[in-house]
Amino acid sequence: MSTELQPKDVLAKAEALRNSLSSGFRDEIVKSLYSEAESIAKRAVKTADNKRYDFDQKIDRLVTSPITGLPIMLLLLTIIIWLTVTGANVASNAIAVVLFAVGDFGRNLFTQIGAPWWLTGFIWDGVYLGLAWVISVMLPPMMIFFPAFTFLEDLGYLPRVAFNLDWMFKKTGAHGKQSLTMAMGFGCNAAGVIATRVIDSPRERLIAILTNNFVPCNGRFPTLIMLATVFVAAAFPPALTSFVAAGTVVGVVLIGVGFTFLASWILSRTVLKGEASAFTLELPPYRRPNVSRILYTSIIDRTIFVLWRAMQTAAPAGAIIWIMANVPIGDTNLARAVADWLNPLGLLLGLDGVILLAYIIAIPANEIVVPTMMMVYMGAGMMVNGPSSNEAIFDLLVNGNGWTMLTAINLMLFALLHNPCATTIMTIYKETKSLKWATLSVVMTLGTAFLVTFLTASVARLLGWV
């Protein structure tokens, strides 16, 4: 007499048997798997000599030693950023010339075939200009930064950086590998957020995701460099100009790093304290970099991926910016009217209404913040580069629009701390699959930006500096 075996009987049996298992049965299973693998490996793998291994050890001692480790790290980072900034400048201008020429051609074509002015403006001065601007500013730095970074990654050097810096991150409750995702954030915060996949512990990964925005990406660097050159460096003798400007930008970056640590510390002790956590860090052997893999990862996986997402948001932003500049309200336009309405809040934060407006409509991409600002200040109908010389920019902003040193400094702080761009927010949502963390990333950064700029503005006013 055999009765049919039901799934639920099996489950019940398993349930009953589970109590008789010893507590270490999982360890035993893993142990047996490993010993099996070991015996297979012993039969199949022959170790020749230890030359490579000794070589690896020598490099390891060099890059993690107190005397040579830190300088090597700083040197490599400086080289990469220098390559990116100088190389991108040339390429950006070249791309801009070509893309803007295509824009002129399109505009002329539309005018010739008799298209209405608003259609020409909407398509070529709105949507197309937004796209062209984002591509020309964003693409070159990414094309240089990402391959260089991926080269170090492929070499096996990056885990050593995490190893060297872990003590700092441990104090704030974060993971040493966050140093790598932060470095990636210099290229692009969205790419930095994706790079947090290398952190296998859920809590530390969330910390890295939520704080990545405190590292300025290459879309924000032009803003910082422009302000540092036009305002801060202008107060020094010409010989020192570029030196002071670079120092100012480095200072801003360091403030960002400070906020990263502060936010990590607070997050790990408040909202994230119940999330799962563990620390392990593998230091793989050094490898000869594989050029085709580097190119594939950096160009296809990182650059194209990020650029595509940015273009999806930049096109509608370009359209909105053009509409705002061309819808007349009384004797001015919509953009100016909204900027005037925002002005009290802007002044409270040591900024002004135009800056806030530029940040609101330029949420999709930080690259178009400055062109949008210039557009409103100059009363233009589309995004513009602004005056060509530093003196003219200074004149436009200070004498024409009431800027002070406080405005410049607070704009730098605001650019550093404000909410992530739409691409990054979207990426955070996709990586965490949680509306809660995406919202927190915006609220936290925007709150910090408002608070810090409000405080500096108030202090500066109380002390009578402005």
Place this chain on the structure above:
Amino acid sequence: MSPTNWILLSVFVLPLITFIPRVGLLAVIKTYRAAKEREHIEDALKHLLDREQQGRHASPVSIAGTLDLPLGKATQLIEHMETQELLETRGNELHLTTKGERWALHVVRAHRLWERFLADEARMPLERVHNEAQRREHSLTESQLDELDAAMGHPTRDPHGDPIPTREGTLPKVEGTPITAWQAERPARIVHLEDEPALAYQQILAVGLRLGQVIRVLEKTQNRYLLSDGETVYKLAPAVAANVHVAALPESEMLKREAVPLVELAHDQRGEIVMLDEAVQGFTRRRFLDLGLTPGTVIYPELQNFFGDPRAYRIRGTLIALRKDQAAQIWVKPV
């Protein structure tokens, strides 16, 4: 904007944020009050269960004391729970009904599973686990709790060693032997203190014996038992000692006596892994096992960080960095 505009805006917006279903102010207050009430009921149930397990009974006064409520509120709560058939009043004594006991066990299960989760997965220090679990125990339904249970591999004890009730609401029985039947000399852990008769129980507590203590029988005569935990000597009458139930030490405790934590190995000194500490559970333990930190494997520190922490260890041909607090939980035998 002019003042009129502001007034118009407020007339429109204020009712909106007050009355919107689910996210409006009113709805939020309502949800909050329902959660608060559930918390009170569940805390009262836990208190009743606790008292019953000690062989005593709860009263309105004891509930008011434990929940930190005024007596009037506590009486109201008790009446409310009585209409829900969670408890019965007999004179001044409160008794759990079957339904009440089941719910109480659910809360205890939630509490202990959360403690396990916080200690294992979130690596929260043990002294903070209780308070956090106290906050979280009221929020899960039974099926969510089952998921949590399964995700952690059906643990049987919380980090303090207390048994976790099963889904069906039974507490696993503790297997112990009276110390009078235990072989002298073998160390043992106290797993149960019999609370009947009460006089003997009080005597045991009075000499200072606690659950979970590791003890050894020093002397065993007709008149008295001498027990020691290595520091203090406890004296008990044989009849009283019979109420102390003990069990063999887990194997891990024996192994630990001959091993040192990995963190104490000097540079390049080889060690063989003996075991992973019992305190390493959950996510971290799985990671350790994944990396091949299994008993019998040879490991040695190879790379020093210039700030001392972390260190990188060579194991199975790969280099893995571990922080100090983690390396302290891996027990090795220097070879």
